Amino acid sequence: MKAFTRTKYGGPDVLRLEEVEKPTVKDGQVLIKVEANSANPADWHILRGKPFFARFTLGLLHPKDKIPGADFAGIVEQAGNNVSHLKAGDHVFGETLEGGAFAAYTSVPANVCAIMPEGTGFSEMACVPVAGITALQALITHGKLKAGETVLINGASGGVGHFAVQIAKAYGATVTAVCSDKNVAFVRSLGADHVVAYDKENIHQHTGKYNLIIDTNGNLDYKDYKRMGQRGVMVGFTTMGHMISLILKKATGKFPLAQFTAEANTGDLETLALLVQSGQVKVRIEKTYSYKEIPKAIQHIEAMRTMGKVAMVWENVDGAL
Numbered sequence: 001m002k003a004f005t006r007t008k009y010g011g012p013d014v015l016r017l018e019e020v021e022k023p024t025v026k027d028g029q030v031l032i033k034v035e036a037n038s039a040n041p042a043d044w045h046i047l048r049g050k051p052f053f054a055r056f057t058l059g060l061l062h063p064k065d066k067i068p069g070a071d072f073a074g075i076v077e078q079a080g081n082n083v084s085h086l087k088a089g090d091h092v093f094g095e096t097l098e099g100g101a102f103a104a105y106t107s108v109p110a111n112v113c114a115i116m117p118e119g120t121g122f123s124e125m126a127c128v129p130v131a132g133i134t135a136l137q138a139l140i141t142h143g144k145l146k147a148g149e150t151v152l153i154n155g156a157s158g159g160v161g162h163f164a165v166q167i168a169k170a171y172g173a174t175v176t177a178v179c180s181d182k183n184v185a186f187v188r189s190l191g192a193d194h195v196v197a198y199d200k201e202n203i204h205q206h207t208g209k210y211n212l213i214i215d216t217n218g219n220l221d222y223k224d225y226k227r228m229g230q231r232g233v234m235v236g237f238t239t240m241g242h243m244i245s246l247i248l249k250k251a252t253g254k255f256p257l258a259q260f261t262a263e264a265n266t267g268d269l270e271t272l273a274l275l276v277q278s279g280q281v282k283v284r285i286e287k288t289y290s291y292k293e294i295p296k297a298i299q300h301i302e303a304m305r306t307m308g309k310v311a312m313v314w315e316n317v318d319g320a321l
């Protein structure tokens with residue numbers, strides 16, 4: 001089968017499209033014929049082996065996992081032993097943080113997959129897992145958002161942010177979205193009640209008050225959370241120094257600030273599937289690439305200015321590499 005592989009750390013140009021062996025299915029896993037992927041900032045962090053301490057998990061000198069890729073949607077070809085909720089032929093979407101998704105076939109634990117809602121497409125649903133799960137868990141699992149509350153979402157126009165705006169609205173919150181001026185109309189179209197353009201108004205001097213602050217961009221300071229919010233959730237970070245400083249202040253201060261690593265599970269994927277099916281969440285795809293252009297899609301994401309998501313489709317896979 002075809003797959004993108006790499007043997008060293010580096011930019012998207014270290015990826016090679018190669019013929020490799022199709023993966024086998026272990027107990028609890030499903031083998032999926034991949035129809036589409038999406039790219040996330042985690043893909044380029046993993047490709048580059050950055051931040052450096054991540055290499056203690058990813059492989060100190062060389063990457064341990066040859067095939068990268070997390071988000072996928074596709075068709076179950078085979079279900080392993082002890083898999084009860086999926087069978088061959090099911091259309092599924094999911095994520096694997098162990099890599100392996102940028103390939104024509106991937107074998108993943110069944111508990112990081114869910115059935116695609118009827119009427120949805122592979123590229124649409126491949127965009128949901130990492131960013132959608134992160135938005136859902138930031139708002140609901142860690143942010144404890146309740147209907148009628150107010151939430152400020154910093155970084156509202158990207159993958160995580162555009163899902164967060166729509167999920168917060170679906171749960172009955174009033175949403176203030178922070179994005180660049182060029183994306184104001186985009187975040188309003190997602191349902192944001194108020195918008196702050198960070199290149200027109202300094203967010204570090206914003207005087208609004210909110211029940212919950214979600215920072216997907218990662219440039220908010222501890223004093224910003226305290227000034228604007230009753231509780232906060234850190235999703236992304238702009239620099240390592242900023243991350244360490246916030247985590248130290250969180251450990252020593254009293255403000256309820258959560259930091260987490262999103263984890264896929266079938267239940268949360270099913271919640272997202274229902275939100276997509278009901279039309280409360282619409283997947284907004286800025287650009288769709290062919291699977292052959294997966295390195296370009298990662299380059300696109302690395303600029304950190306994506307509006308919604310980028311998708312990659314595995315069409316016309318037979319033929320020359």
Ligand SMILES: NC(=O)c1ccc[n+]([C@@H]2O[C@H](COP(=O)([O-])OP(=O)(O)OC[C@H]3O[C@@H](n4cnc5c(N)ncnc54)[C@H](OP(=O)(O)O)[C@@H]3O)[C@@H](O)[C@H]2O)c1
Binds near residue numbers: 217219234262
């Ligand atoms: N904790 C976790 O488990 C977890 C999981 C997934 C992702 N993350 C992290 O979350 C972050 C966002 O991920 P993503 O997938 O949403 O990335 P993305 O799709 O690349 O979006 C990045 C967004 O950042 C916005 N942005 C850039 N500068 C900004 C600023 N100064 N103020 C506010 N927004 C700004 C951009 O919007 P404009 O173009 O409008 O500026 C863009 O839409 C990344 O750091 C990622 O690593 C964490």
